[in-house]
């Protein structure tokens with residue numbers, strides 16, 4: 001402890017120099033912690049989004065192909081996307097498929113009294129809930145019975161329910177979906193729309209309404225008609241989405257490959273996309289791994305530079321204090337005393353840089369989170385690791401100057417001016 | 418001579434008062450510097466014994482070997498030949514660590530340029546030699562305080578060397594050289610950097626120490642300073658040129674003899 005105090009008082013003789021010397025380690029440590037925190041936060045967010053898609057699912061989605069033909073035509077029918085046949089093939093012939101859920105989307109407005117909104121109206125069988133692991137807020141989800149009897153019922157997403165029935169429970173109320181009145185039998189818990197990873201420009205993020213698929217087909221059909229700047233835009237899509245749930249994780253890549261080859265065979269143009277959350281997850285993890293390697297290298301280099309800076313200054317200090325070393329040796333200091341003295345000084349320098357660096361490193365994520373609205377995660381190990389490294393840098397880069405100091409000839413050292 | 422250890426069984430040689438016990442014994446001491454093909458015999462194989470309570474000025478022209486001798490006496494340098502014993506301990510038998518401890522325990526150094534540690538205050542500087550000993554003697558801080566007062570720095574215990582005058586710094590150095598009650602006090606041109614009045618004060622301090630029975634070896638090239646010592650050892654080309662005993666008795670006969 002005495003050695004540390006003496007080391008500090010030696011360093012305080014050259015305040016500015018000592019301060020500048022610590023900066024290298026300070027920024028090294030701070031950048032390690034800050035970058036790790038931001039990186040962890042970003043990757044956690046990405047992984048969370050991907051997991052929401054269901055890691056055991058393969059999602060097939062219809063994509064409007066690039067427009068061809070006459071733009072000015074008053075009325076035309078654009079037919080594209082996944083078909084009922086695609087769905088049949090998958091659910092009947094693919095091995096390893098636990099469930100497959102078709103989704104038909106209809107561009108209907110949803111009203112209750114004066115209130116009107118345009119959520120995504122998804123016509124889908126009861127299996128949807130279990131495959132996408134959605135939680136019920138109240139009531140029930142669609143049932144097999146609804147599907148079989150084409151019931152005029154619907155389940156609202158939480159946002160839609162809150163919008164249409166701000167003060168009351170939506171259960172048992174009737175809402176007008178397009179031209180038809182449907183009874184609300186359930187409300188699902190809030191959750192970011194499934195499509196946020198691959199943004200579907202036609203989707204209206206802001207809520208969902210679920211209708212039995214049979215009801216949807218019977219009452220709304222597969223033609224989606226929208227008025228656009230005076231002209232009628234009619235699209236014909238049999239299915240907007242097919243969610244294929246695998247029995248086991250290892251079946252996912254097989255199913256994905258089978259879907260891709262089947263769709264390629266059956267479709268003339270690429271009016272679909274295949275989303276495999278597991279692949280995205282793997283890619284996200286790979287990205288994170290590369291990110292960590294790059295980050296580690298940058299941090300390593302900056303700490304190395306910091307360490308070299310410290311070593312440089314300590315070598316200069318040793319030369320400058322040759323006489324002091326000679327005096328101490330003459331007055332009874334052993335080599336190990338001199339080694340300890342300079343090693344302690346180096347470690348105080350790098351340790352101080354480390355402590356302040358940890359402080360700055362924790363402050364940056366805190367600011368980023370508030371200013372840039374990015375999620376950051378500070379792993380408890382990160383500051384400890386970064387500080388440990390800074391002390392290690394002190395030892396490694398302090399050893400040589402200390403060794404030089406200890407091995408000076410006392411006579412020569414005393415004669416030094 | 419100081420009267421503290423007057424009784425010695427050894428029969429005294431003619432003309433020399435009863436010799437006290439030897440403190441530093443040099444025999445056939447050599448120090449050879451090799452510069453390429455050239456050899457410099459900085460010390461050329463002489464023998465000499467410094468005894469307890471003696472006050473010696475070591476003189477000689479530049480290059481005569483004064484500093485080399487003092488370095489060897491101070492155990493910061495090793496002789497290339499011959500033997501050197503301090504209080505009976507053969508210095509060549511000690512390894513680097515033991516020699517360091519030995520210096521801190523048995524020797525007191527006073528340098529021309531004071532050589533205080535700038536980041537330490539007066540008290541810490543005085544305590545320096547003790548701090549490197551394996552065991553710190555009890556009550557050593559009180560002793561340091563006493564020594565500081567003794568050299569007239571009782572009021573400046575927590576000043577840094579930079580805040581002191583040259584004379585004051587040299588007083589701190591003297592206090593430092595006394596902290597371990599050394600067998601031998603070695604001073605290299607201790608007054609060389611001081612004006613004559615301050616130098617005189619320092620030399621008076623040496624006189625006091627001598628009167629207390631301390632063994633002092635003072636290297637100087639100034640005849641005036643040399644005359645203040647009890648004895649003068651003159652070197653020439655690494656050998657003893659002359660030995661003068663009992664030179665400084667004119668006027669002040671404070672010493673009982």
Ligand SMILES: Nc1ncnc2c1ncn2[C@@H]1O[C@H](COP(=O)(O)OP(=O)(O)O)[C@@H](O)[C@H]1O
Nearest residue numbers: 450457459477478479480481482483484485486
């Ligand atoms: N480190 C050294 N290397 C080579 N020669 C040296 C060294 N130190 C002293 N000498 C030589 O030894 C001789 C005695 O030097 P020194 O003891 O310094 O004399 P003094 O102190 O009496 O002036 C001189 O000739 C000097 O050149």
Ligand SMILES: [Mg+2]
Nearest residue numbers: 480483484485
């Ligand atoms: Mg000299």
